[in-house]
Amino acid sequence: MRQNKICQSLTFALLLLSCINCTPDTVSISLKISELDYLIIPTKYGSSQCEVNLLPLIDYCSNVITQPANNCGATLIGENSFVGGKQYIAKFQLGKVETNLNFTNPDVKSSFYREKALCFGEIFNPSQDNVVEELYQQGIIKEQKFYVQVNSTNATLGVIGSIEIGSPNLSLIKRGSKLVNLKHYSQNSAYSTPSNRSLKYGKLPLNYGDLVTFDLLSPYIKIGIFAVNSIIQQLQEEGIGYQYHYGTINEDYLFNVDSIEKLQNISLNVIAQDETPFTITIKPQDYTRKLQNGKYQVLLYPLMYNIQINLGYSILQSYYVGFDLATQSYIITEKSEINVDQF
Numbered sequence: 001m002r003q004n005k006i007c008q009s010l011t012f013a014l015l016l017l018s019c020i021n022c023t024p025d026t027v028s029i030s031l032k033i034s035e036l037d038y039l040i041i042p043t044k045y046g047s048s049q050c051e052v053n054l055l056p057l058i059d060y061c062s063n064v065i066t067q068p069a070n071n072c073g074a075t076l077i078g079e080n081s082f083v084g085g086k087q088y089i090a091k092f093q094l095g096k097v098e099t100n101l102n103f104t105n106p107d108v109k110s111s112f113y114r115e116k117a118l119c120f121g122e123i124f125n126p127s128q129d130n131v132v133e134e135l136y137q138q139g140i141i142k143e144q145k146f147y148v149q150v151n152s153t154n155a156t157l158g159v160i161g162s163i164e165i166g167s168p169n170l171s172l173i174k175r176g177s178k179l180v181n182l183k184h185y186s187q188n189s190a191y192s193t194p195s196n197r198s199l200k201y202g203k204l205p206l207n208y209g210d211l212v213t214f215d216l217l218s219p220y221i222k223i224g225i226f227a228v229n230s231i232i233q234q235l236q237e238e239g240i241g242y243q244y245h246y247g248t249i250n251e252d253y254l255f256n257v258d259s260i261e262k263l264q265n266i267s268l269n270v271i272a273q274d275e276t277p278f279t280i281t282i283k284p285q286d287y288t289r290k291l292q293n294g295k296y297q298v299l300l301y302p303l304m305y306n307i308q309i310n311l312g313y314s315i316l317q318s319y320y321v322g323f324d325l326a327t328q329s330y331i332i333t334e335k336s337e338i339n340v341d342q343f
């Protein structure tokens, strides 16, 4: 009996000890929106704590910072043949975690020249530096996965979202929802998932979309031009005031509506690993943005020659989306509604 008590206390003490020692297995980083509408990671690096805004890249990438690294107190460790440039190691502040990361200062001739980015994309070359892999190698995270959410597309609000590297923040998941592993689109090596051409505007079928990707560098939902034209025709038929002018996104492209009250949900099905469909519903509040003049910008952009649907980060207001580095596939769930942006 007494021995049992001692045993219990010992076990308890051990549990307590192991928990004091246990490292957090999530690195949570804040996100802001840049002037060009990219999601950016504000961080500090090197012994001089140089401030820098890094793009979260999920395609062809490596950790790169185009700015003199020796001034920031980073340590030169060689050359990087993948990027083309000098290779450094430095301490980075990633949320509450301070950790070493490798990165390259790209040469003028490098295709990465001018870029400042952390790489979250596929690894196919041993010289690539990838933040997820480097945190995993150092034992800071236990799974090579990361999860992204935003609560606004209003750049002036400052911090509008987060990336959780390692494991998801469970309190961001809507009650009763669970994380769903999506299928990887087999003909595409990068992060992607198949869709079954079930794209709809309200009840209007648009019969479009075989391949779906998530985009962290744009808030726009990009779909085929015929699908955009069908939506515009529907706006006309319903007497909703709009302005539309085709151009490039950061220059003369214009798609505004006077009011979002009569706009419909946009929906599509993506395919889970168990072959069941997962319906993504994009509400008017999520695919529009209120302008200074009281009108609403519509965050839809037409693709000319494509079968692809590119879901910009505006949808991360309603969905919490994970990326699995090893399989280049997505994980998705509905977001809890506590943080939803209000109009």
Ligand SMILES: *[C@@H]1O[C@H](CO)[C@@H](O)[C@H](O)[C@H]1NC(C)=O
Residues within 6 Å of the ligand: 089, 100, 101, 102, 134, 137, 138
């Ligand atoms: C940085 O690169 C060196 C050489 O490739 C490697 O030994 C080291 O583990 C890397 N450090 C981190 C933090 O990934």
Ligand SMILES: *[C@@H]1O[C@H](CO)[C@@H](O)[C@H](O)[C@H]1NC(C)=O
Residues within 6 Å of the ligand: 028, 169, 170, 171, 172, 339
């Ligand atoms: C998880 O999300 C909740 C709700 O946004 C937030 O209050 C909490 O700080 C987050 N936890 C971590 C570890 O980031």
Ligand SMILES: *[C@@H]1O[C@H](CO)[C@@H](O)[C@H](O)[C@H]1NC(C)=O
Residues within 6 Å of the ligand: 196, 197, 198, 269, 277
């Ligand atoms: C796509 O999947 C949904 C859900 O199973 C189904 O209702 C719809 O008919 C499918 N669409 C096409 C075009 O196969």
Ligand SMILES: *[C@@H]1O[C@H](CO)[C@@H](O)[C@H](O)[C@H]1NC(C)=O
Residues within 6 Å of the ligand: 264, 265, 281, 283
């Ligand atoms: C749009 O989608 C939301 C969220 O799924 C739902 O609550 C709402 O009823 C839908 N609106 C319409 C008009 O179907």
Ligand SMILES: *[C@@H]1O[C@H](CO)[C@@H](O)[C@H](O)[C@H]1NC(C)=O
Residues within 6 Å of the ligand: 154, 155, 156, 157, 289, 290, 291, 292
């Ligand atoms: C964006 O946020 C700023 C600062 O809070 C606010 O003044 C502005 O009205 C917001 N813009 C929109 C379109 O909600």
Ligand SMILES: *[C@@H]1O[C@H](CO)[C@@H](O)[C@H](O)[C@H]1NC(C)=O
Residues within 6 Å of the ligand: 030, 031, 150, 151, 159, 160, 161, 162, 338, 339, 340
């Ligand atoms: C938006 O999200 C960020 C990061 O997750 C958080 O710090 C902020 O408080 C949230 N804002 C609102 C209005 O929920």
